[in-house]
Amino acid sequence: MKTALANSWASFWDARNAREKTLITWGGVVLGVAIAYSVLWAPAQAGRAQLRETLPQMQRKLAAMTAQSDEARKLALAAQGVAPTGIALKNALAASLTDHGLSAAQVEVAGNAVEIQLKNASFPTWTMWVDDVRKQFKVQVSEAHITALKTDGQVDLNASLQPAASAGASR
Numbered sequence: 001m002k003t004a005l006a007n008s009w010a011s012f013w014d015a016r017n018a019r020e021k022t023l024i025t026w027g028g029v030v031l032g033v034a035i036a037y038s039v040l041w042a043p044a045q046a047g048r049a050q051l052r053e054t055l056p057q058m059q060r061k062l063a064a065m066t067a068q069s070d071e072a073r074k075l076a077l078a079a080q081g082v083a084p085t086g087i088a089l090k091n092a093l094a095a096s097l098t099d100h101g102l103s104a105a106q107v108e109v110a111g112n113a114v115e116i117q118l119k120n121a122s123f124p125t126w127t128m129w130v131d132d133v134r135k136q137f138k139v140q141v142s143e144a145h146i147t148a149l150k151t152d153g154q155v156d157l158n159a160s161l162q163p164a165a166s167a168g169a170s171r
Helices: 002-014 018-080 086-099 123-137
Strands: 106-110 113-122 139-148 154-163
């Protein structure tokens, strides 16, 4: 196949006179330059022009996103100091109890506090839960009545949690 193509080209080329060979050679060079320009140079130049136009807009967007990110970070830090109260605290504590496997709890709002009643609960799980909500929701146990059951580590408890008085009280 390769030799057939080489033979065809050689017979075509040999059949041409010097002037035709010169014209074909220069035509090939011009065609090669035109193809190189249209495939390589023109798209690169158009891309550079487009980047030159869109770069300032992209920089403005980046600056706006950076400012929004900084504001979100500040708001997140500010929100950490705000403890939920009332129904929001009740709902947050109920969801947290379920997440920690203490789903049989009765949770009720009583004034500024939230009353929690658990029957046959794991005491270690309950203490870990109290520590988590103390840090997460800025609450403190204001009152607790705990009765040990015959099974080791199991308790019945009534506890009252309320928003911590200050940030120092939640440590």
